[in-house]
């Protein structure tokens with residue numbers, strides 16, 4: 306059996322370091338809001354060349370809290386891609402705003418910047434591009450459009466930790482960048498975890514306050530920033546200034562992430578090498594290989610081909626115990642949970658045409674060349 310990803314193989318390669326750090330946390334008696342989280346926030350901000358990083362409970366919360374910190378809520382429109390994991394759209398609806406979907410580019414599967422322009426109205430407040438499968442979206446055009454119409458850009462970089470776009474990290478280019486450390490992500494912890502990065506002090510302070518019930522000194526600072534006031538506050542720490550939520554990265558997960566962050570570039574480099582091996586073969590066959598735009602470096606969170614005979618390939622791979630998958634079979638605008646938005650079949654021509662052709666292959670840093678050759682051979686057999 307070749308799995309789609311192999312998390313236990315990675316654990317075995319760093320087991321001693323992880324066990325030492327996790328025991329350290331267990332013995333310390335400090336499990337929430339301690340030094341491991343502070344250290345991770347510092348290193349993660351530095352890794353992304355950003356001023357601030359705020360640990361939160363998961364990637365969905367990172368999106369919700371960033372949107373709230375940007376003041377986005379009821380009645381606002383937020384333009385996002387029609388092709389992503391459900392959480393992208395769910396986060397927009399959970400702050401009371403309406404997601405407005407744009408079509409995708411057939412070669413990168415990322416949001417089509419020209420379609421964003423067409424979807425802008427008086428109510429548009431933000432754009433949420435997703436760097437899908439680890440491949441950076443066209444940020445040059447997206448940032449230009451945002452600047453022209455005075456919109457926030459909140460990057461969903463949950464699949465793209467470490468990816469580069471013209472020398473900048475995915476997540477570091479907009480007003481805020483959101484990350485998930487779900488175990489299978491390129492930088493995954495051993496439970497749920499997430500982070501927000503930003504260079505905007507206002508967003509950093511408000512996001513941090515919101516993630517901790519709007520209380521304490523940070524809550525007071527956030528309150529003063531939002532209201533332009535100069536309240537002195539109450540030294541009582543049970544004073545709450547904003548209605549936020551409880552969304553924290555915990556000490557055990559932060560300790561794990563501190564170990565894993567040091568390996569991230571090496572792991573991403575291996576993913577890239579393996580993806581390029583797939584590309585070098587499949588480019589000679591009637592399938593579409595994933596395309597990196599000039600100046601971008603994808604981190605291949607997921608390696609996805611598109612092929613007319615997608616179902617045939619899927620069947621052949623599964624017949625040989627190779628775990629290929631279909632990410633994500635339903636575009637967001639056709640999800641039942643979003644039917645109140647009133648979209649219908651035919652609204653996103655490219656997404657609807659390309660999605661039924663997509664197939665994702667096993668790709669992870671520990672995948673061996675022998676395994677990769679077995680996968681390649683099986684696919685080529687169905688194509689010739």
Ligand SMILES: *Cc1c(COP(=O)(O)O)cnc(C)c1O
Pocket residue numbers: 363364365366389390392393435461463464484485486487497498499
């Ligand atoms: C994983 C993911 C999320 C959500 O992250 P969680 O940590 O599972 O909440 C959001 N957007 C995208 C594109 C993702 O891949």
